[in-house]
Amino acid sequence: MKDIKIHVNDLSLYYGEKKALKEISMQIPANKVTALIGPSGCGKSTFLRCINRMNDLIPSVRITGEMLVEGIDIYDKNVDVVNIRKKIGMVFQKSNPFPKSIYENIAYGPKINGLKDKTQLDEIVEVSLRQAAIWDEVKDRLGDSALGLSGGQQQRLCIARTLAVSPDIILMDEPASALDPISTSKIEELVHQLKEQYTIIIVTHNMQQAARTSDHTAFFYMGELIEMGKTNTIFTKPLQKQTEDYITGRFG
Amino acid sequence: MNSQFPVNPSFTKESLKKQFRLSEFLAEKIISSVAFLSIAIIFLIFIFVFKESLPLFSFGSDAKAKTEIQGTAKPESYGGTTTEELKPESYGSEPVSNADLKPETYGSDPVSTEDLKPETYGDVKAETPETTATETPEAVSENNEGADKTWSTFFTTEWVPVSENPRFGLIGLLIGTLKVTVIAMLIAGPLAILAALYTSCFASKRAKEIIKPIIEMLAAFPSVVIGFFALMVLATFFQSIFGYESRLNAFIGGVAMALAAIPIIYTISEDALSAVPKTFTEASLALGASKWQTAFFVTLPAATPGIFAALLLGVGRVFGETMIALMATGNAALLSSNPFESVRTFAATIGSEMAETVFGETHYSVLFFIGSLLFIFSFALNAVAEFYVKGKLIKKFQGK
Ligand SMILES: Nc1ncnc2c1ncn2[C@@H]1O[C@H](COP(=O)(O)OP(=O)(O)O)[C@@H](O)[C@H]1O
Numbered sequence: 001m002k003d004i005k006i007h008v009n010d011l012s013l014y015y016g017e018k019k020a021l022k023e024i025s026m027q028i029p030a031n032k033v034t035a036l037i038g039p040s041g042c043g044k045s046t047f048l049r050c051i052n053r054m055n056d057l058i059p060s061v062r063i064t065g066e067m068l069v070e071g072i073d074i075y076d077k078n079v080d081v082v083n084i085r086k087k088i089g090m091v092f093q094k095s096n097p098f099p100k101s102i103y104e105n106i107a108y109g110p111k112i113n114g115l116k117d118k119t120q121l122d123e124i125v126e127v128s129l130r131q132a133a134i135w136d137e138v139k140d141r142l143g144d145s146a147l148g149l150s151g152g153q154q155q156r157l158c159i160a161r162t163l164a165v166s167p168d169i170i171l172m173d174e175p176a177s178a179l180d181p182i183s184t185s186k187i188e189e190l191v192h193q194l195k196e197q198y199t200i201i202i203v204t205h206n207m208q209q210a211a212r213t214s215d216h217t218a219f220f221y222m223g224e225l226i227e228m229g230k231t232n233t234i235f236t237k238p239l240q241k242q243t244e245d246y247i248t249g250r251f252g
Numbered sequence: 253m254n255s256q257f258p259v260n261p262s263f264t265k266e267s268l269k270k271q272f273r274l275s276e277f278l279a280e281k282i283i284s285s286v287a288f289l290s291i292a293i294i295f296l297i298f299i300f301v302f303k304e305s306l307p308l309f310s311f312g313s314d315a316k317a318k319t320e321i322q323g324t325a326k327p328e329s330y331g332g333t334t335t336e337e338l339k340p341e342s343y344g345s346e347p348v349s350n351a352d353l354k355p356e357t358y359g360s361d362p363v364s365t366e367d368l369k370p371e372t373y374g375d376v377k378a379e380t381p382e383t384t385a386t387e388t389p390e391a392v393s394e395n396n397e398g399a400d401k402t403w404s405t406f407f408t409t410e411w412v413p414v415s416e417n418p419r420f421g422l423i424g425l426l427i428g429t430l431k432v433t434v435i436a437m438l439i440a441g442p443l444a445i446l447a448a449l450y451t452s453c454f455a456s457k458r459a460k461e462i463i464k465p466i467i468e469m470l471a472a473f474p475s476v477v478i479g480f481f482a483l484m485v486l487a488t489f490f491q492s493i494f495g496y497e498s499r500l501n502a503f504i505g506g507v508a509m510a511l512a513a514i515p516i517i518y519t520i521s522e523d524a525l526s527a528v529p530k531t532f533t534e535a536s537l538a539l540g541a542s543k544w545q546t547a548f549f550v551t552l553p554a555a556t557p558g559i560f561a562a563l564l565l566g567v568g569r570v571f572g573e574t575m576i577a578l579m580a581t582g583n584a585a586l587l588s589s590n591p592f593e594s595v596r597t598f599a600a601t602i603g604s605e606m607a608e609t610v611f612g613e614t615h616y617s618v619l620f621f622i623g624s625l626l627f628i629f630s631f632a633l634n635a636v637a638e639f640y641v642k643g644k645l646i647k648k649f650q651g652k
């Protein structure tokens with residue numbers, strides 16, 4: 001199947017003794033937006049961080065099962081985690097631009113990949129900022145500190161920074177949860193545009209956001225994947241009772 | 253719904269009345285007075301050190317002064333040997349005619365008379381005028397030459413404080429101090445910062461828990477022990493490698509002082525590096541940067557203000573280090589660019605010569621003047637470290 005980007009087979013994750021993900025199996029389609037929903041603490045972030053191996057940073061984590069990206073198990077011993085993360089970018093819940101200039105924030109990724117040519121860097125910076133729909137706001141102050149931007153701008157800058165290393169997959173962990181409604185809608189619009197070129201997986205606790213932005217939705221509960229399907233189906237006639245309870249706001 | 257918590261209905265003026273809490277009041281007062289006291293002590297130390305060097309600043313006293321002194325003049329008398337028309341308010345002014353002597357004048361020292369107040373400075377000399385006068389005749393005469401002459405020798409390179417014609421060339425000492433400082437910092441800076449970077453970015457939690465306290469323990473080493481180690485072990489060891497002439501030299505002193513400075517630089521840098529938010533590291537790693545790229549291009553730059561402060565404090569430590577300098581640098585005020593020549597530092601000069609100077613003479617004042625310089629320098633270093641870091645950190649993490 002060409003249009004499935006990620007196959008997850010029986011993936012379980014333990015924080016020490018605690019099993020935080022329980023035998024997750026799912027397929028994530030390419031060039032689509034997949035939303036992960038569920039009550040807080042159900043393992044959405046944990047699952048998302050499995051996809052680019054950010055959980056490697058936590059010493060107590062142990063993972064079993066398979067995570068196949070384009071058919072390659074990213075947890076295989078021969079796979080270099082650095083290369084994985086170049087292909088699978090991540091946008092965090094709390095915007096985290098570097099304490100550097102706006103320009104340097106975007107140029108950082110290409111630079112560590114060995115790109116030195118100034119004109120090429122300039123081009124990447126502009127293209128990335130345009131893609132993230134923030135170019136017009138910052139083009140006159142690329143040399144200013146990125147920390148002087150507003151929260152919404154910072155988050156779009158972080159998206160631009162991720163785009164600058166040209167990944168295939170973009171993971172977003174509640175990217176708009178700390179933002180005002182206007183910034184939120186900008187981010188949603190952005191997600192919508194980006195899916196032409198990228199496979200996007202977005203965690204959200206906002207039902208409307210999931211409904212608006214995503215093509216597919218996966219519902220997590222207590223570390224288990226309860227149900228996954230077309231967003232339309234999940235929100236109108238879910239198969240599971242728990243899913244229905246959650247999206248109608250009866251718990252969580 | 254019945255609350256099981258009893259509601260206190262007496263929400264009256266009485267229940268809200270301001271209360272006087274004695275223990276809190278006392279604690280607050282004690283804390284603030286102790287704090288004030290320590291600040292005051294620091295000031296007093298500086299004033300004392302500076303005060304002792306003040307005769308150097310009494311310009312205008314000329315050579316004529318010394319000729320006017322009688323044999324009874326106390327050489328050590330506190331700058332008070334200038335007998336002529338000095339204004340009474342100027343420091344060290346000494347109206348010989350005791351009639352116009354103002355008792356409150358600082359350091360006024362009426363030599364000729366018996367109405368000397370016992371509490372005045374230099375009154376001790378009254379008991380042994382002959383001995384002191386004979387002991388250091390040159391120094392006495394030199395002292396009376398006036399400050400101008402002394403000052404003019406400051407900018408020479410020769411440090412010959414005790415002779416017929418003493419010269420207080422600070423340049424040689426300054427160069428020596430700088431040489432040792434530079435050598436020490438060239439060694440200590442990179443080592444300490446790399447060690448800090450390792451512990452905060454690469455080492456496992458367990459390794460960090462072991463390494464950090466060990467390096468910090470070095471800070472508690474008495475410097476005399478480090479000096480001894482340098483003297484006995486390092487000097488011989490490095491001599492066998494580099495084959496230099498003088499066993500004790502700027503390089504050995506620098507190495508030993510690096511040992512003293514490393515814990516300071518390390519501790520503060522490590523704190524600065526650990527304080528860099530984890531989110532920066534995560535962002536960098538998520539972009540496909542390797543661990544060391546993240547450490548060098550994200551964590552280290554984000555921690556520069558703190559590391560800069562650490563280096564400044566390290567410089568301060570080395571600059572003022574006395575015991576190691578005394579033991580390991582050779583203590584010869586030679587002027588050369590060779591790092592393997594002996595040098596003499598400011599602090600070591602004070603440490604070795606203070607005990608041999610005569611109270612109140614020029615040499616004594618010069619040593620205190622050097623002390624003031626050290627004080628001002630380290631104060632400035634600390635102030636810069638403090639304010640620079642505060643300002644920069646705020647800028648960095650709040651994006652002003
Ligand atoms: N670093 C960690 N160490 C131990 N347990 C963790 C860690 N991170 C998350 N957990 C636990 O794993 C579960 C899932 O967390 P998370 O993935 O953050 O949930 P979500 O993002 O859906 O709110 C929670 O019970 C949480 O307490």
Ligand SMILES: [Mg+2]
Nearest residue numbers: 044045046173
């Ligand atoms: Mg989460």
